[in-house]
Amino acid sequence: MTRSSLTTPPPNAGPPEAMPGAPAPGTVLSSHYGQCFGCGAEHPTGLHLKARTPDGTTVEAEFTVGEAHQGAPKLAHGGVLATAMDEVIGMSVYLFRKPYVTGRLETDYLLPVPVGTTLHLRAWCNGIAGRKAYLEAEGRIGAPDGPVAVRAAALFIEVNMEHFAKHGDLAAIEVEHPDYEVNP
């Protein structure tokens, strides 16, 4: 992965702490928001990613490129692929049971991805330093060990629930996340 210093863990970064209530290995992860473009089941034209964690620390999901995802004729749009990477990385920080948002997302496009292709996505954390989480993801064509079409490195920043209250719609979050407190 070609990455900048901004998405490279610094020497003082450590592994993520195991959080009480974090999903057990093998758990299928629920969508964080029904209207999310990446994972929401209620979104009419979203990517509808369904992720699982095989080991409690990494996340896997599949994304089949459809007609709605084209850039060039019959080829996936790069921005849609970046969205899939952003989402699967977001699902991997969801394992920490803390709210995070994307600060920076870097993407390498290695192969064109034709419509009809199923990308096997995987995301993991390379380290945490304070509020910063350093994460990585890859998308492989056709199989979990298929050729890598997309790689991404990301810096996610931990926020508190006030972030969503101040800038978004807290009531909508509370409906789906009665477990998250705005002022824990």
Ligand SMILES: CCCCCCCC/C=C\CCCCCCCC(=O)SCCNC(=O)CCNC(=O)[C@H](O)C(C)(C)COP(=O)(O)OP(=O)(O)OC[C@H]1O[C@@H](n2cnc3c(N)ncnc32)[C@H](O)[C@@H]1OP(=O)(O)O
């Ligand atoms: C929605 C429902 C939620 C339900 C909640 C349930 C829990 C859910 C849990 C998990 C959900 C996962 C969902 C995944 C969905 C996919 C992910 C997305 O699409 S997220 C949307 C796109 N992203 C944004 O909209 C961020 C917009 N930006 C901001 O709001 C701010 O800039 C923010 C919060 C990122 C930072 O602002 P500051 O004021 O809090 O903090 P400062 O001091 O600026 O930054 C902290 C440190 O981070 C560095 N930093 C910040 N942004 C950086 C950047 N772009 N590049 C490099 N460093 C950056 C800074 O340099 C600073 O570092 P130094 O502490 O000084 O060392």
